[in-house]
Structure formats: structure tokens, C-alpha cells
Amino acid sequence: MRSMSHAAGRILPLRLHHGTLNAVILPTVLGFNEGVRAAAYARIRQAMGLPDDVDLAVEIERMNKKIGLPGLLSAMGLATDLINGMVSHPMSDLANRTNPGRSAPRSMWVCFARPCDANRRRPEYLATLMMEG
Secondary structure (H helix, E strand, C coil): CCHHHHHHHCCCCEEECHHHHHHHHHHHHHHHHHCCHHHHHHHHHCCCCCCCCCCCHHHHHHHHHHHHCCCCCCCCCCCCCHHHHHHHHHHHHHHHHHCCCCCCCCHHHHHHHHCCHHHCHHHHHCCCCCCCC
16 A cells, blocks of 8 residues: 555655555555455454454545545546556555565556546456456
């Protein structure tokens, strides 16, 4: 997530806020890593006082909306046509090395595309593209 925020934050004309980028990207990263971090996610749900079956990504999106954060990166001015130029940066960012899920260029592209475009927010979209590699 932080490596993605670093990549998006490098687009100088936009001057995007790092913390807001993290919050908007977080639901996608939670969805991406869920299969490899089930035990950690259970602890997070418990710490947040949530039932075991709550989707953390959906809960974070709900919380973001409640405090007035944008729901999409595109609402912050980050259009999907900028994604190709951002994909390579997280691949070499030190913050990406601690991500539990595999971070290939294709998966990074998908993780940027999902929070940019409302049509790509559905979990089945992310799962399908992740399987394509």
C-alpha cells in the first residue's frame, strides 16, 4: 500500500496527500492480501470489535466514506491512463518488500486500477485478474 502511495504521490501536478492515498488504496490491498493473511485479519477484526465474517475491505471503505475521504483515486485526479507510468515504481520501492502477497507488475496494475475505476471495485474483478498473473 505504501509503495503504491509513493508511486501516486510522485505525480507532481496532482500533489496527492500520502495519508489519503493510503486510506483509499487500503481496501484494495486488504483484498489482495486476504488469502495469505487470514490469521492477521482475524486479529484486526477482533481489535476493531467486528464479527468474524466482516469483509475488512468493505469496512474500511465504509469508514473512509464516513469521514469524508474520496472513494476512488480518480476522485483525487488519478486517471487510469496514468497507471502504466506508476506500476514500475512500487516494484522497486522498499515498502513493497514487506507485502505478504506476490507483487508482480500485472498484480500491481490491477491494484492501481481497482481504486481508480468504480467498475473494477468488485471483488470478482480483482480475483479474476490476479489469477491471470
